[in-house]
Amino acid sequence: MVESQEVWFSTMSKFNDPFEGIYDIVDDISHEAIISLAVKSLSEEGYSWSGISSHIAKNIMKDDFGGLPIKDEVKTKIKESVQGMIEATKRSGIISLAEDPKNILMWSHYANEHKGVCVELERNIDEDLGDNKRCRPVTYSKEYPQPSIEDILKGDHALTDKVAYTKSVDWAYEKEWRVRRDRGDCLHPLPGPIRSIILGAKWEGDLGEIQSFCVVNGISLLVASITKGEFSLSFEDITHKHL
Numbered sequence: 001m002v003e004s005q006e007v008w009f010s011t012m013s014k015f016n017d018p019f020e021g022i023y024d025i026v027d028d029i030s031h032e033a034i035i036s037l038a039v040k041s042l043s044e045e046g047y048s049w050s051g052i053s054s055h056i057a058k059n060i061m062k063d064d065f066g067g068l069p070i071k072d073e074v075k076t077k078i079k080e081s082v083q084g085m086i087e088a089t090k091r092s093g094i095i096s097l098a099e100d101p102k103n104i105l106m107w108s109h110y111a112n113e114h115k116g117v118c119v120e121l122e123r124n125i126d127e128d129l130g131d132n133k134r135c136r137p138v139t140y141s142k143e144y145p146q147p148s149i150e151d152i153l154k155g156d157h158a159l160t161d162k163v164a165y166t167k168s169v170d171w172a173y174e175k176e177w178r179v180r181r182d183r184g185d186c187l188h189p190l191p192g193p194i195r196s197i198i199l200g201a202k203w204e205g206d207l208g209e210i211q212s213f214c215v216v217n218g219i220s221l222l223v224a225s226i227t228k229g230e231f232s233l234s235f236e237d238i239t240h241k242h243l
Contacts, residue, residue: 002119002194002213004187009093011184012164017171021089023145023163025082025152034078082152085159092160093184095191097121099137099175101198102233106174107224114200114224121192128179128191133157135179135191138165140172196220198235207238214239 001007012021035056042052098106107114123129147162155161157180164180179191197214199207201224214221222235 001190002197005190006187007095007190009095009179009181009184009186009188011090011092012094013090014185015094017167019144019168021163023147023159023166025147025149078149078153082149082159085152085156088156088182089160089163091183092164093181093186093188094164095179095181095188097177097179099177102224102235103173103175104231104233107200107233111200114202115204116200117203118198118200118224119194120196120198121190122195123192127193128181130192133161134181135177136165138167138171138174138176138178140169141166142169194219196222199223201226201233211238211241 038056039052042055047055098110100106101118101120107116107118110116111118121129123135125131128134145162145166147159151162152159160180165178167176181188194217197210197219199205199210199222203223211221213219219239220237221239222237224233224235227234
């Protein structure tokens with residue numbers, strides 16, 4: 001990861017939480033919503049108001065009267081669109097990041113019981129970490145995401161965004177952020193440049209080698225230690241410390 005500048009983006013089905021990717025679609029789209037979505041779509045395509053009215057009457061509405069009857073082929077197209085978004089959500093790749101590098105549980109669970117390292121990435125506006133559409137904090141909830149069909153049809157990633165960034169409240173201690181890519185189970189470039197590498201409190205390895213690497217590449221090197229008298233971690237910058 002550090003040398004290759006690439007990281008694995010996993011699909012949600014490969015995560016350690018069996019509740020990942022579970023959601024309930026609320027099948028509540030109204031006829032009015034279908035018309036509204038059609039108006040929005042046609043407006044973005046440059047149709048005039050008279051053109052929009054004519055298109056809806058010809059291609060969406062039935063010829064009979066009463067209520068707002070919608071052609072069956074329109075309903076079928078909506079179902080196909082929703083199914084396409086469901087499949088796209090399954091294919092999406094996610095990388096999970098933590099907000100707090102001093103979280104003791106995160107070190108225990110994800111860094112080989114403090115024997116591993118934490119890689120801090122820099123958030124820049126011109127990269128994935130700075131893209132609010134791709135990178136955002138996880139919302140913690142007691143209930144599954146419940147997107148409506150109307151919500152799903154509002155954008156290509158509407159369903160994925162609703163599902164990928166929602167987890168059970170039991171995971172709230174992680175303060176997780178996620179970055180989404182359209183394709184998962186493969187390597188992608190790092191979503192931001194490496195700012196620092198933090199060695200765990202029980203890390204063992206060639207300190208000279210990793211220090212040289214950090215100096216050459218302009219990366220800060222820190223080492224964690226157990227704080228005396230309290231359950232917390234302290235970091236010391238050893239980038240240029242003589243070993």
